[in-house]
Amino acid sequence: MSTKASRSAARLMLAPAVILLLGWMLVPLTLTLIFSFQRYLPLRGGFQGWVGFENYVRFVTSSAFWPSVQATVIIVGGVLLITVTLGILLALLLDQPMWGQGMVRILVIAPFFVMPTVSGLVWKNMFMDPNNGLLSHLWRAFGADPIIWLSDASMLSIILIVSWQWLPFATLILLTAIQSLDSEQLEAAEMDGAPVLSRFWHIILPHLSRAITIVILIQTIFLLAIFAEIFVTTQGSFGTRTLTYLIFQRVLESQNVGLGSAGGIYAVILANIFALFLMRIVGKNLDR
Amino acid sequence: MARSVTLQRKSFNTLIAWIIGLLLFFPILWTILTSFKTEAQAIADPPVWFFFDWTLENYRVVQERSNYSRFLWNSIIIAGGSTILGMIIAIPAAWSMAFVPSNRTKDILLWMLSTKMLPAVGVLYPIYLIFIQLGLLDTRIGLTIVLMLINLPIMVWMLYTYFKEIPGEILEAARMDGAGLKEEILYVLTPMAIPGIASTVLLNIILAWNEAFWTLNLTAARAAPLTAFIASYSSPEGLFYAKLSAASTMAIAPILILGWFSQKQLVRGLTFGAVK
Numbered sequence: 060m061s062t063k064a065s066r067s068a069a070r071l072m073l074a075p076a077v078i079l080l081l082g083w084m085l086v087p088l089t090l091t092l093i094f095s096f097q098r099y100l101p102l103r104g105g106f107q108g109w110v111g112f113e114n115y116v117r118f119v120t121s122s123a124f125w126p127s128v129q130a131t132v133i134i135v136g137g138v139l140l141i142t143v144t145l146g147i148l149l150a151l152l153l154d155q156p157m158w159g160q161g162m163v164r165i166l167v168i169a170p171f172f173v174m175p176t177v178s179g180l181v182w183k184n185m186f187m188d189p190n191n192g193l194l195s196h197l198w199r200a201f202g203a204d205p206i207i208w209l210s211d212a213s214m215l216s217i218i219l220i221v222s223w224q225w226l227p228f229a230t231l232i233l234l235t236a237i238q239s240l241d242s243e244q245l246e247a248a249e250m251d252g253a254p255v256l257s258r259f260w261h262i263i264l265p266h267l268s269r270a271i272t273i274v275i276l277i278q279t280i281f282l283l284a285i286f287a288e289i290f291v292t293t294q295g296s297f298g299t300r301t302l303t304y305l306i307f308q309r310v311l312e313s314q315n316v317g318l319g320s321a322g323g324i325y326a327v328i329l330a331n332i333f334a335l336f337l338m339r340i341v342g343k344n345l346d347r
Numbered sequence: 348m349a350r351s352v353t354l355q356r357k358s359f360n361t362l363i364a365w366i367i368g369l370l371l372f373f374p375i376l377w378t379i380l381t382s383f384k385t386e387a388q389a390i391a392d393p394p395v396w397f398f399f400d401w402t403l404e405n406y407r408v409v410q411e412r413s414n415y416s417r418f419l420w421n422s423i424i425i426a427g428g429s430t431i432l433g434m435i436i437a438i439p440a441a442w443s444m445a446f447v448p449s450n451r452t453k454d455i456l457l458w459m460l461s462t463k464m465l466p467a468v469g470v471l472y473p474i475y476l477i478f479i480q481l482g483l484l485d486t487r488i489g490l491t492i493v494l495m496l497i498n499l500p501i502m503v504w505m506l507y508t509y510f511k512e513i514p515g516e517i518l519e520a521a522r523m524d525g526a527g528l529k530e531e532i533l534y535v536l537t538p539m540a541i542p543g544i545a546s547t548v549l550l551n552i553i554l555a556w557n558e559a560f561w562t563l564n565l566t567a568a569r570a571a572p573l574t575a576f577i578a579s580y581s582s583p584e585g586l587f588y589a590k591l592s593a594a595s596t597m598a599i600a601p602i603l604i605l606g607w608f609s610q611k612q613l614v615r616g617l618t619f620g621a622v623k
Contacts, residue, residue: 065447066449069449073443077455079496079499080462080496086473087473087474088469088473090470090472090476091472155357157357157361162368164610166368166372168610168613169607170374171613172599173557174577175557175559176559176574177595178374180577181378185592191588193394200393232617277617280464284468286467286468287578290578291577291578291580303466306468307468310468310471316472319471319472326468327465327466327469329466331461331464340621341619341620342457345456
């Protein structure tokens with residue numbers, strides 16, 4: 060169907076997008092790679108020679124590295140656990156017949172549209188503030204000492220804030236997947252007297268497995284990069300310094316570009332591991 | 348079709364769902380309510396709920412003291428500009444891959460997706476440096492370009508999945524009726540593509556509006572959009588809950604409204620067509 064002329068026209072239409080993205084990927088990444096082999100301190104003498112893999116070694120042997128890996132794993136893992144579990148339950152609930160379904164759906168997904176700096180600051184001040192926050196009012200109403208959320212329970216606080224933002228995403232995608240489930244199959248199982256739990260386990264969950272995988276992969280990629288929520292709340296203190304935040308501090312705050320760039324390359328590799336899995340699933344989908 | 352449901356069960360579902368829905372929405376509702384209180388009422392213990400003297404004072408103060416509308420304008424320019432610019436580049440690209448696929452189309456699509464996965468912090472310093480060199484730091488045009496680039500893969504993907512759904516037979520039919528390439532694009536394809544294009548525009552405005560890595564790191568006073576303006580409340584002076592709430596309400600209201608229209612597109616756009 061397509062002629063030679065239309066093929067070359069198509070290539071021309073595709074070119075700007077490809078060239079721009081290629082440049083956006085290659086130029087900065089190459090620079091990061093080059094910086095990572097340099098001793099480069101823009102505010103303290105600038106370029107001070109090539110150092111081979113020293114930055115890579117220093118980054119992983121610095122005392123801040125392992126705690127930041129831990130913080131990253133706990134935050135990403137915690138948020139995934141909460142959002143996927145609650146997301147499945149919530150999606151199942153929203154799929155049930157009820158009054159005002161559309162309105163409830165709107166309420167549930169609303170947090171996803173709140174910009175990260177707003178949700179970080181609203182939670183930090185109006186809910187988690189130890190003196191004036193709503194949660195401390197609640198604690199005091201029951202005669203308990205308010206929790207100093209962002210310092211004494213810093214990880215939990217960050218996980219709660221980020222989960223609140225991402226639960227709508229998980230719910231919405233899982234709900235979409237549930238709605239595509241063949242309801243006749245479910246009805247047949249119901250007629251046969253299969254109990255609720257076994258229907259969930261043997262029919263619904265297998266059907267959802269692909270959507271769950273996609274939710275996990277996409278969220279992981281975004282969660283590895285969370286920044287603003289930490290930037291406006293703890294600024295990386297109280298054990299909440301994630302890998303992303305650590306690299307940001309090395310690069311922009313202490314302006315140790317060589318060291319930060321080595322960290323950046325680690326982050327790129329890490330994200331690519333998850334991206335590879337995601338792309339395999341998405342790629343399979345393209346063939347269908 | 349009709350799954351028989353008892354009235355009791357439906358009532359029970361409704362009750363539980365509304366409780367959970369309101370609980371999840373509560374932080375937003377509380378922010379909106381607080382924005383109409385005085386600073387003293389905002390921190391009152393026990394909290395005041397609906398019965399207080401509603402005031403617009405905070406909105407006035409936020410605008411006067413920090414010139415809120417300037418940040419709003421920056422957000423509009425950056426989110427709108429990056430979306431328009433992105434669409435100009437993404438539409439032809441998605442179009443050509445959907446209608447004239449080659450054996451490399453799949454690889455190109457997946458490669459584009461992989462650029463979206465690149466962690467921003469990994470290229471922070473080079474971009475920062477390039478911005479300084481080109482004089483783009485703290486400019487709206489610089490941020491517009493960056494946001495266009497980070498969202499370009501999503502735009503191309505989303506458009507691609509929509510264009511893919513336009514049946515090829517309809518083109519053949521048009522050709523049989525003697526339509527040339529121009530008529531084909533103008534009268535056959537465009538009307539069918541418009542819903543997909545509109546959805547893509549909507550989702551991208553939302554994503555660009557809320558983007559908070561590059562907007563925080565590449566702007567200062569001049570080009571800061573609302574994300575960065577709100578962040579300035581992280582080191583406040585004096586009582587500020589009501590003012591923070593007013594600023595926040597204004598910053599999230601337009602996107603909440605747009606977002607509610609885009610639920611379905613959100614799923615498609617953010618899962619790269621893998622869940623529809």
